[in-house]
Amino acid sequence: MEQRHLGRTGLRVSRIGLGTLTWGRDTDEHDAADQLKAFWDAGGTLVDTADVYGGGEAELMLGQLLDSLVPRQDLVISTKAGNVPDPYRRVNGSRGHLLAALDASLERLGTDYVDLWQIHAFDPQTPLEETLQAVDLAVSSGRVRYAGVSNFCGWQLAKAATWQLAAPGVRTRLASTQMEYSLLQRGIEREVLPAALDLGIGVLPSSPLGRGVLTGKYRQGTPSDSRGASELLAPFVEPYLDDAAARITDAVATAADGLATSPLHVALAWVRDRPGVAAPIVGARNAAQLTEALSVETLTLPYEICQALDDVSAPVHRYPDQDWSTL
Numbered sequence: 001m002e003q004r005h006l007g008r009t010g011l012r013v014s015r016i017g018l019g020t021l022t023w024g025r026d027t028d029e030h031d032a033a034d035q036l037k038a039f040w041d042a043g044g045t046l047v048d049t050a051d052v053y054g055g056g057e058a059e060l061m062l063g064q065l066l067d068s069l070v071p072r073q074d075l076v077i078s079t080k081a082g083n084v085p086d087p088y089r090r091v092n093g094s095r096g097h098l099l100a101a102l103d104a105s106l107e108r109l110g111t112d113y114v115d116l117w118q119i120h121a122f123d124p125q126t127p128l129e130e131t132l133q134a135v136d137l138a139v140s141s142g143r144v145r146y147a148g149v150s151n152f153c154g155w156q157l158a159k160a161a162t163w164q165l166a167a168p169g170v171r172t173r174l175a176s177t178q179m180e181y182s183l184l185q186r187g188i189e190r191e192v193l194p195a196a197l198d199l200g201i202g203v204l205p206s207s208p209l210g211r212g213v214l215t216g217k218y219r220q221g222t223p224s225d226s227r228g229a230s231e232l233l234a235p236f237v238e239p240y241l242d243d244a245a246a247r248i249t250d251a252v253a254t255a256a257d258g259l260a261t262s263p264l265h266v267a268l269a270w271v272r273d274r275p276g277v278a279a280p281i282v283g284a285r286n287a288a289q290l291t292e293a294l295s296v297e298t299l300t301l302p303y304e305i306c307q308a309l310d311d312v313s314a315p316v317h318r319y320p321d322q323d324w325s326t327l
Contacts, residue, residue, distance in 0.1 A: 001014045001015060001016065001042055001043035001044055001045075001294070001297055002014070002015045002297070003015070003045070004202075004278050004279065005202070005278070006116070006146065006175045006176055006202040006278050006279075007148075007173075007174070007175045007176055007196075007200050007201045007202035007278065008173070008200025008201075009146060009173065009175045009200075009202075011076070011115065011116070011145070011146050011175060012045075012076075013045055013046040013076050013278060013279050014043060014044045014045040014046050014076075014279060015272060015278070015279050016044060016046075016268075016272065016279055016280060016282055016293070016294060016296070016297075017044070017046035017047065017048050017078075017204065017279040017280065017281040017282065018035065018036070018039045018044055018046065018047045018048065018281070018282065018283075018290070019048050019206070019281040019282055019283035019284075020032070020047065020048065020049040020053055020058040020061075020062060020283070021050075021053050021058070021283050022053075022054075022058075022283060022285075023049070023053060023054055023057065023058035023061050023062065024053065024054025024055070024056075024057020024058045024060065024061050025053075025054040025055075025057065025058075026230075026285070027285070029061055029064070031285075031286050031287065032061050032062070032065065033065055033069055034286065034287035035284060035286070035287050035290050036062075036065050036069060036070055037069060037070065037287070038287045038290055038291050038294070039290065039294070040070045040074065040075075042291070042294045042297070044294065045074065045075055045076045046075075046076045046078060046204075046279050046281075047062065047075050047076070047077055047078065048078045048079075048178070048204070048281045049062055049077070049078070049079045049080075050079055050080035050081075050083070050120060051079060051080065051081050051083075051101050051104065051105050051108075052080075052083045052084075052085065052120070055085075056104070056108055059079060059105055059108040059109050060108045060109075062077070062109060063108055063109040063110035063111065064110070066109070066110060066111065072111060075115075076115040076116065077109065077111070077114050077115050077116070078114065078115060078116035078117070078118065078176075078204075079105050079109070079114050079116075079117060079118075080117070080118045080119070080120040080150055080178075081097075081098050081101035081102055081105065081117070081118075081119065081120060082097075082098060082101070082119050082120035082121050082123065082131075083120040083121055084097070089125070090121075091120070091121045091122065091123045091125075092123060092126070093119060093121075093122070093123030093125075093126040093128075093130070093131035093134075094123070094126050094130065094131075094134075095130050095131070095133055095134040095137070098119070098131065098134040098135075098138075099134050099137060099138065102114075102117065102134075102138055102143060102144070103143075106143060112142075112143070113142060113143050113144065113145060114143070114144055114145070115145045115146060116144075116145070116146045116147070116148060116175065116176060117135070117138055117143075117144040117146075117147050117148075118147065118148040118149055118150045118176065118178055119131060119135070119147075119148075119149045119150065119152075120150050120151065121150065121151045121152075122149075122151065122152050122153070122156045128156075128159060128160060128163065129163065132160060132163060132164060132171070135147045135164075135172055136170070136171055136172050139172045146172075146175040146176075147172050147174060147175060148174050148175050148176030148177055148178065148201070148202075148204075149174060149176075149177050149178075150177065150178035150179070151178070151179065152177060152192070153191065153192065154190065154191025154192045154194075154195050155191070157174075157177055157192055157195050157196065157199075157201070158195040158199065160174060161173075161174045161195070161199040161201055162199070165199070173200075174199075174201050175201065175202060176201060176202045176203070176204050176278065177192065177196055177201050177202075177203055177204070178203075178204040178205075178206055178281070179192055179203060179204075179205065179206065180205065180206050180207045181203065181205035181206070181207075181208065181271055181274075181277070181280075182205065182207055182208050182209060182210040182214060182267065182271055183210060183214060183248050183252065183267055183270060183271070183309060183313045184210035184211075184213060184214060184240050184245050184248055184249075184313070185207070185210065185240075186313060186314075186315045187315065188203070189315060189317070190315070190317055190321055191321075193275075193276055196276050197275060197276045202276070202277075202278035202279075203274075203276045203277045203278060204277075204278055204279055204280070204281055205271050205277060205280040205281065206280075206281050208267070208268055208271040208272070208280035208281070208282065209264060209267050209268060209282070210240050210245070210248075210249075210267065211236055211237050211240050212237060213237065213240040213241065213245060213249060214248075214249055214252055214263060214264070214267035215262075215263055215264045215267070216249060216252070216253050216256075216263040216264075218237075218241060218249075219246075219249060219250075219253070247312065248309075248312055248313045249263070251308065251309060251312040251313075252266050252267050252309065255301075255305050255308065255309060258305070259299075259301075259302075259305065261299060262292070264292065264293060264296075265295070265296045265299050266299075266301065266305070266309075268280060268282070268293060268296045269296050269299045269300065269301050270301060270306065270309055272296070273300065273301070273306075282294075
């Protein structure tokens, strides 16, 4: 699998990442092992997890597979901290919480460092410089090699990245931002993506298949074994089952027919090759499903197909995003 630099750093990652959101909850240790082995065999390196995935079980499961199944040095392990299961405070970006969460993640993963550590969300109740100081301490201690953020809007990302760049050699340059991005969700193109491109931050798209909808599996209804039929994940899928999403999904299916490939491949190749994208994060139900997604490696969409998909899924961006002189 092709490797790409993550933002303006020396870290290289596979251009498709393996997601572990469902590990320890819907994905058991046998399916997780099969997925990790298939991913590694395909040349994949970037494995994405978080301290809250499966209540910590995703990290624990991944840690148990390291070395026994895949050599630790062959993987770029990314985890996140900051989201907390507290209905009164969903995000905790305090220095104390973040560093304690990192130590707990390392213990579950059974490793003394992570390659990429991302702040899971912006905490409006904690000064940003305090949150970012936790990043610097984590890197200077050797527990973290590279750092990034997740779910930061445009101004939050720009402020954080600029703060870190203001003291080169002292503060850690942000390498990444992990955001939802697909043909069904192009909101980051408004401000986040331009900021990332300008500041040299690599984008790691989550839900690159539109929460599974872009595979076309929901075109004739909701399959009983799909996430949309799951009590826990149905509310996650439902926003992308409207008429607007259906038009985009139909266009993806038409493109797939014309290219003699699958809608999954078309949707994934589109987001993988967008400017600024380093590696979409793909979560799969089993190894067979993951292997199908990874076979997108040989596909590059023709310009005309990309343009047609851009047009049918184009978000409405008006003032001040457009050139003011054209308004």
